Amino acid sequence: MTANQESGNEPSPLALVPFVSVAHMMELINGRGVERVLREIADYIEEDFKNWPQFHKQARVAAHSEDGVIELMPAADAEHYGFKYVNGHPKNMREGLQTVTAFGVLAKVASGYPILISEMTLLTALRTAAMSALAGRELAAPGATTMAMIGNGAQCEFQAIAFKALVGIGSVRLYDVDPAATAKVVRNLANRGLDVVSCASVEEAVEGAQIITTCTAAKRRAVAVADELIRPGVHLNAIGGDCPGKTELAVETLRRASIFVEYEEQTRVEGEIQQLEPSSAVTELWQVLRGEVSGRKDAQEITLFDSVGFAIEDFAALRYVHDRVTAGAAHEELDLLADPDDPRDLFGMILRAQT
Amino acid sequence: MTANQESGNEPSPLALVPFVSVAHMMELINGRGVERVLREIADYIEEDFKNWPQFHKQARVAAHSEDGVIELMPAADAEHYGFKYVNGHPKNMREGLQTVTAFGVLAKVASGYPILISEMTLLTALRTAAMSALAGRELAAPGATTMAMIGNGAQCEFQAIAFKALVGIGSVRLYDVDPAATAKVVRNLANRGLDVVSCASVEEAVEGAQIITTCTAAKRRAVAVADELIRPGVHLNAIGGDCPGKTELAVETLRRASIFVEYEEQTRVEGEIQQLEPSSAVTELWQVLRGEVSGRKDAQEITLFDSVGFAIEDFAALRYVHDRVTAGAAHEELDLLADPDDPRDLFGMILRAQT
Numbered sequence: 001m002t003a004n005q006e007s008g009n010e011p012s013p014l015a016l017v018p019f020v021s022v023a024h025m026m027e028l029i030n031g032r033g034v035e036r037v038l039r040e041i042a043d044y045i046e047e048d049f050k051n052w053p054q055f056h057k058q059a060r061v062a063a064h065s066e067d068g069v070i071e072l073m074p075a076a077d078a079e080h081y082g083f084k085y086v087n088g089h090p091k092n093m094r095e096g097l098q099t100v101t102a103f104g105v106l107a108k109v110a111s112g113y114p115i116l117i118s119e120m121t122l123l124t125a126l127r128t129a130a131m132s133a134l135a136g137r138e139l140a141a142p143g144a145t146t147m148a149m150i151g152n153g154a155q156c157e158f159q160a161i162a163f164k165a166l167v168g169i170g171s172v173r174l175y176d177v178d179p180a181a182t183a184k185v186v187r188n189l190a191n192r193g194l195d196v197v198s199c200a201s202v203e204e205a206v207e208g209a210q211i212i213t214t215c216t217a218a219k220r221r222a223v224a225v226a227d228e229l230i231r232p233g234v235h236l237n238a239i240g241g242d243c244p245g246k247t248e249l250a251v252e253t254l255r256r257a258s259i260f261v262e263y264e265e266q267t268r269v270e271g272e273i274q275q276l277e278p279s280s281a282v283t284e285l286w287q288v289l290r291g292e293v294s295g296r297k298d299a300q301e302i303t304l305f306d307s308v309g310f311a312i313e314d315f316a317a318l319r320y321v322h323d324r325v326t327a328g329a330a331h332e333e334l335d336l337l338a339d340p341d342d343p344r345d346l347f348g349m350i351l352r353a354q355t
Numbered sequence: 356m357t358a359n360q361e362s363g364n365e366p367s368p369l370a371l372v373p374f375v376s377v378a379h380m381m382e383l384i385n386g387r388g389v390e391r392v393l394r395e396i397a398d399y400i401e402e403d404f405k406n407w408p409q410f411h412k413q414a415r416v417a418a419h420s421e422d423g424v425i426e427l428m429p430a431a432d433a434e435h436y437g438f439k440y441v442n443g444h445p446k447n448m449r450e451g452l453q454t455v456t457a458f459g460v461l462a463k464v465a466s467g468y469p470i471l472i473s474e475m476t477l478l479t480a481l482r483t484a485a486m487s488a489l490a491g492r493e494l495a496a497p498g499a500t501t502m503a504m505i506g507n508g509a510q511c512e513f514q515a516i517a518f519k520a521l522v523g524i525g526s527v528r529l530y531d532v533d534p535a536a537t538a539k540v541v542r543n544l545a546n547r548g549l550d551v552v553s554c555a556s557v558e559e560a561v562e563g564a565q566i567i568t569t570c571t572a573a574k575r576r577a578v579a580v581a582d583e584l585i586r587p588g589v590h591l592n593a594i595g596g597d598c599p600g601k602t603e604l605a606v607e608t609l610r611r612a613s614i615f616v617e618y619e620e621q622t623r624v625e626g627e628i629q630q631l632e633p634s635s636a637v638t639e640l641w642q643v644l645r646g647e648v649s650g651r652k653d654a655q656e657i658t659l660f661d662s663v664g665f666a667i668e669d670f671a672a673l674r675y676v677h678d679r680v681t682a683g684a685a686h687e688e689l690d691l692l693a694d695p696d697d698p699r700d701l702f703g704m705i706l707r708a709q710t
Contacts, residue, residue: 014451014452015377019689021689021690021691022370022690022691022692022693022694023690023708026704026705026708027708029705030705030708030709034705056418058416061413061416061427061429063411063429063431063436063464065431065433065464065465067464067465067466068466068467069467070431070436070462070464070467072416072427072429072438074416074418074427076418076420076425078420081418081425083427083440085438085460085462085469087462087466087467087468088467089465089466089467092466092467093698095466096369097369097466097468098692098693098694098695098698099698101467101468101469101692101693103469103691103692105440107425107440107442109418109420109422109425110420110422110444111422111423111442111444111447111450111452112423112424112425112442112443112444112447112456113442113452113456114440114456114458117472119690119691119692119693121692121693121701122693122701122705125701125702152699153699154698154699154700154701154702156702157702158701158702181699184697184699184700184703187703188700188702188703188706334374334376334689335376335377335378335474336376336377336458336474337377337453337456337458337474337476338377338453338456338474338476338477339377339453340453342539343447343448343453343454343509344507344508344509344536344539345509345539345543346476346477346480346509346513347480347509347511347512347513347543348539348542348543349381350381350384350385350389350477351543353378353381353382353385354385
């Protein structure tokens with residue numbers, strides 16, 4: 001028995017909530033193709049960013065401990081409410097655990113009923129890359145063909161494929177302090193229509209790149225790419241600096257760049273711009289996507305997407321998965337919601353389950 | 356396939372999170388007996404309330420809409436982190452949906468890994484009653500035998516049984532504006548060792564009662580029990596007034612009573628005491644449970660537990676369920692956490708799932 005409604009033998013669809021497991025998420029990605037999924041998630045993010053003023057927004061709700069942080073990231077528009085649970089525990093890796101795990105829930109605002117529970121470790125990797133590529137499409141120099149990738153960890157392949165799919169890059173130049181990480185990316189990106197170049201240094205990686213993605217396991221205030229290596233016209237996609245005290249660009253670089261963020265209130269605390277005075281000028285990306293503010297202004301401008309990850313991106317990704325489930329994607333049904341025939345008779349429902 | 360770790364055929368226990376469905380929760384309650392479960396949950400709440408100063412506490416995180424509210428209620432101590440998702444949509448009942456549905460998650464603070472997902476509609480009903488009875492045990496007149504219950508909705512039976520189990524009452528006197536609700540409670544409480552009396556009015560219900568529980572669907576500022584009906588020595592257990600603008604006692608009653616709350620910051624906004632000036636005296640119940648402050652002082656005192664429901668109660672209830680699961684209670688395992696062999700190779704994990 002997986003449903004609990006009492007009348008008749010039909011399970012109440014109201015008691016059941018679709019659940020997309022890790023295995024089902026992989027099936028969705030592989031069945032549809034990762035490039036297509038990244039493009040589609042980017043479309044959902046773009047749609048939600050264009051509706052930005054309609055959203056109920058707030059900074060994440062964090063519980064910090066000695067070993068890490070557990071966060072809830074809620075967001076809602078008039079129709080849907082979503083939140084993500086996500087942890088960050090750097091020491092986990094030493095114990096054979098993942099540093100970051102995540103899952104999320106989508107619900108209907110009108111009834112408060114959850115309509116989807118989904119794994120979000122993989123989905124977050126996808127939405128982060130889709131978000132970066134969406135920003136890159138607006139901010140990188142037209143005709144950009146080459147991206148340098150400093151830091152070749154778990155997010156690297158997703159970024160490369162998203163920038164191919166949405167921005168049209170044909171070449172990625174990889175550098176990581178650990179050559180094994182670079183070798184892993186080279187292996188995983190084989191036969192995907194990308195020219196993949198392993199580089200021995202940051203200097204070599206950024207040569208000829210119109211886009212530089214930094215996605216390092218930045219510890220404290222690091223500088224992943226020295227300021228003098230960042231040439232006019234480059235678009236910087238900074239992913240790794242995403243919590244207080246953790247940055248990966250030099251403050252000099254920030255002062256030379258036009259800075260774009262997801263949600264200023266959150267990025268001031270978590271992003272590269274925590275290094276700047278609170279009054280420094282930044283632009284929220286939704287304004288660019290709505291056409292209210294221009295993105296890149298000229299060929300010499302250095303643009304920076306200071307990405308920390310915002311709840312609306314998770315919201316969009318959950319909407320996307322929910323639409324796939326509705327269209328038939330593989331999932332389970334969880335008997336999550338007590339559904340007595342008479343809402344006032346919750347106790348009677350338990351009693352009758354005895355027989 | 357329900358687990359996703361790549362090496363070998365053994366499912367990785369790290370990828371799996373136990374899930375307690377509605378059916379499994381009913382099995383747990385019926386298998387153990389509802390009185391025992393209520394007593395045990397009260398023990399867990401008492402333990403956590405005694406550790407109150409060690410908790411990471413915050414008011415609930417609410418998203419309000421025209422039709423209702425969706426809330427996240429997180430709490431954490433040094434070992435565990437928990438949160439509850441709960442909605443409140445009064446209009447749902449007209450559409451054949453539940454007004455309130457809930458589920459919750461327990462996680463390890465040290466790793467950030469979720470270790471339990473549980474239905475919480477039933478569990479919230481249990482913990483609310485366990486909390487009330489725990490407060491009643493400290494605050495009601497010694498030897499109290501009779502409880503009046505104004506409002507005979509979904510929470511009523513749980514309250515009656517919890518007060519029997521923890522406070523030792525032998526008689527409940529029921530009143531509801533809808534006689535069908537009272538009839539339902541009479542039916543459900545048959546043969547449970549309680550003397551159950553249906554009453555035709557509030558006046559009749561409170562006759563001879565040492566404890567008065569108000570659990571009405573209070574709309575706006577209602578008065579479920581007129582002030583002149585509340586005699587010296589009574590303990591008031593006010594459950595129904597639990598959000599801004601929603602109360603069920605007269606302000607005159609509040610001024611005569613010694614008031615006990617869960618978490619003052621939250622109760623000021625949501626409880627009966629929203630009717631009082633913010634500086635009015637209240638006592639947080641954990642101080643009574645720790646023996647730092649006395650509960651009832653004399654036989655003439657009117658005591659009031661102004662209950663709105665606090666995250667630590669859900670936390671305690673989730674700990675309880677987790678311990679039952681660990682000890683073998685029925686549950687499913689959800690493939691919720693992506694667990695690649697190499698944490699940096701999330702993309703490779705997806706690739707390898709294709710074959």
